[in-house]
Amino acid sequence: MPVLVVNVDHVATLRQARMGIEPEPVTAAYMAEQAGATGIIVHLREDRRHIQDRDVRLIKETCNTRLHLEMAATDEMQRIALKTEPEMVCLVPEKRQELTTEGGLNCIGREQELKDFLAPVHEKGIRASLFIDADPKQIEAASATGAEFIEIHTGHYADAKKIDARNVELEKILKGIVLANDLGLKVNLGHGLNYRNILNFKDVPGIKEYSIGHAIMARAIYVGIDRAVRDMAELIRTFAD
Numbered sequence: 001m002p003v004l005v006v007n008v009d010h011v012a013t014l015r016q017a018r019m020g021i022e023p024e025p026v027t028a029a030y031m032a033e034q035a036g037a038t039g040i041i042v043h044l045r046e047d048r049r050h051i052q053d054r055d056v057r058l059i060k061e062t063c064n065t066r067l068h069l070e071m072a073a074t075d076e077m078q079r080i081a082l083k084t085e086p087e088m089v090c091l092v093p094e095k096r097q098e099l100t101t102e103g104g105l106n107c108i109g110r111e112q113e114l115k116d117f118l119a120p121v122h123e124k125g126i127r128a129s130l131f132i133d134a135d136p137k138q139i140e141a142a143s144a145t146g147a148e149f150i151e152i153h154t155g156h157y158a159d160a161k162k163i164d165a166r167n168v169e170l171e172k173i174l175k176g177i178v179l180a181n182d183l184g185l186k187v188n189l190g191h192g193l194n195y196r197n198i199l200n201f202k203d204v205p206g207i208k209e210y211s212i213g214h215a216i217m218a219r220a221i222y223v224g225i226d227r228a229v230r231d232m233a234e235l236i237r238t239f240a241d
């Protein structure tokens with residue numbers, strides 16, 4: 001059955017707005033787990049705009065489920081991953097000016113570079129995922145890096161304003177899932193997913209995890225984290241294997 005992993009970056013975003021101590025992403029992670037999240041995700045950005053190093057450390061120490069660390073493929077982040085030992089690292093592209101991760105990682109022509117980057121990660125028993133667009137060439141390149149997972153970028157699908165454009169993006173993702181599975185990759189989905197647009201994946205097999213942050217934290221403002229996570233986890237529990 002596919003599972004929900006909850007991204008708590010936006011709890012840290014709110015805390016960093018005042019550079020204070022609340023809200024506490026560690027508490028939010030605990031509450032998300034209690035409400036049915038199968039894992040917690042944090043993105044430690046190079047500019048530390050939301051999640052801080054201590055958040056990663058404390059969530060790893062207190063996590064009852066599993067911690068996924070999203071990060072750029074830099075030496076600094078590799079050091080942190082090897083020290084923290086999350087369940088999984090997810091490599092993402094990072095630009096300082098972007099509001100959020102804007103596109104997938106480019107794997108084409110970087111297969112060996114990424115393989116070398118992931119080698120020490122794998123030696124520690126940490127699994128690896130690559131956040132990529134649903135482009136067949138990217139998926140093929142990703143399969144040559146030794147990563148066990150890809151996370152298909154659903155942002156273009158989620159952001160599409162018109163139904164036709166959305167369907168085009170959906171079709172690309174559906175084809176990408178099949179190709180990735182055929183190549184032996186496990187598939188996660190993430191970015192921009194919410195309580196409505198996720199429903200198009202309900203009957204789609206071959207998806208392991210949904211990585212969701214913003215929609216859950218936005219709903220949590222009105223109904224609380226427990227209800228917001230529970231609603232999403234219950235929805236995903238009805239999805240195809």
Ligand code: PXP
Nearest residue numbers: 101131190191192211212213214
């Ligand atoms: N997956 C990746 C790789 C991301 O960068 C993000 C955003 O931090 C997400 C999933 C979650 O996206 P959202 O917050 O839109 O649910």
